Amino acid sequence: MxxxxxxxxxxxxxxxxxxxxxxxxxxxxxxxxxxxxxxxxxxxxxxxxxxxxxxxxxxxxxxxxxxSVNEPVRRGNGLDLTLEFEREEEARKAFEGLADGGTVLMPFAKQFWGSMSGMVVDPFGIRWQIATEL
Known part of the structure; x- marks a missing residue:
């Protein structure tokens, strides 16, 4: 494993x-x-x-x-880091923390598939998806 x-x-x-x-x-x-x-x-x-x-x-x-000491850091849109939490409060706190100084791409809200979810680019250019378990 x-x-x-x-x-x-x-x-x-x-x-x-x-x-x-x-x-x-x-x-x-x-x-x-x-x-x-x-x-x-x-x-x-x-x-x-x-x-x-x-x-x-x-x-x-x-x-x-x-x-990064050998080349400049370049960010892209080909990968998101996703954190899934058991509880909405934990997920909301993480989303708000990452959004501080960043850019919200999709507000943290109830999604049609049943979980709470949102997307944010943090102040360092890393794309995150924060969600709750179904």
Whole structure:
């Protein structure tokens, strides 16, 4: 059995992870910078304070994050991160937290298939769908 972990590359992974921890009532459980790598060179000195790997636990899920150091971050519309909650209150709180400073694509509301659902692009350009179980 495998586990699937979203891996989010960021211009500022620590700041973005702190936003998610607040918005989704979670915590950063591990953070490693490039300065912690055993092998160092001149390039490493330039990126020593950047996040090499971060583990974030939110909504009972683990997300990996890292600063993008080799190329600029480009977001697209080919993938949404979806969180499904048991209770409407949890889902609404997560939706509102992610929408703070972001853009609501579809308001959080009762859908014809029976669940509450909404879509939002957070302030970092990540598209989320927040829903309740049927």
């Amino acid at each position: 495998a586990k699937l972990y979203p891996y989010i590359y960021s211009d500022d992974a620590k700041y973005q992870a702190e936003f998610y921890a607040k918005a989704l009532d979670g915590e950063i459980i591990m953070l490693k910078t490039f300065a912690e790598l055993p092998q160092q060179n001149a390039k490493m000195e330039l990126i020593k304070d950047k996040v090499m790997h971060l583990r974030l636990k939110v909504a009972g899920q683990i997300f990996f994050m890292s600063d």
